[in-house]
Amino acid sequence: MDWILISLISGLISGICWLIGDILLVGFDIEEEKYSDFLQNTKIKNKRMAVLILSGSVRRLRFGALIANFSIPFMLFSIFSLYSLAKPSLWTGAVAVLFGVGFSMSPVAHVAFYYVGTLCKSLFEDFRQGKPASNLGETLVNEYVFFMDVTWWAAVGITFLGWIGYTVLIVLGNTSFPRLFFLLTPLIISPVASLLSSKVKIGRPYLNGAGFNVGLTVFFMAALIYYLL
Helix, strand or coil: CCHHHHHHHHHHHHHHHHHHHHHHHHHCEEEEHHHHHHHHHHCCCCCCHHHCCCCCCCCHHHHHHHHHHHHHHHHHHHHHHHHHCCCCCCHHHHHHHHHHHHHHHHHHHHHHHHHHHHHHHHHHHHCCCCCCCHHHHHHHHHHHHHHHHHHHHHHHHHHHHHHHHHHHHHHCCEEEECHHHHHCHHHHHHHHHHHHHHHCCCCCCCCCCCHEEEEEEEHHHHHHHHHHC
């Protein structure tokens, strides 16, 4: 059995699942004008985050959180192929560890968007019905956003350190991939995808905030094709 092939397929599956999760959770344009009255009467600090997810149904947000959460075993198993396709070294081992830590921290950071979104929707519904603002609810939103920021930046930061290391391995010729393959790593593709979405409006609003997982999906698709050729 070709475990490298299975591992690459696992990486592609995880990339697609996380991309779908991003689209469902944060694939919206911010409509501050639409919710201006609500924003003026709330103590929520991060108002852009508060209104980002308001247009999404609870079912959509729930599925977006769950599909990414339950697909994390595929992402973790993808590390096997990344490690196996690189020359054994302390650097390769360190990169694999960074991937393992970053990937493991990702689910809680991703799911936090669901809690922020559903609670904001509840507060907005109360406002729309003329009910008094819930100080406890607004305090919880601020706490959830803080928790989300801490976990998200930690997970993404550590994972990107891993991709920096792996990109260096590719450039130095210490993997089975050609040196120019570094152009297809998330380190390169993710910022490009985010730029195309925000500036050129490609894939908007669905790909808003999905740059990292666009990069992950592109890399594993390219790696799988290259491995099979």
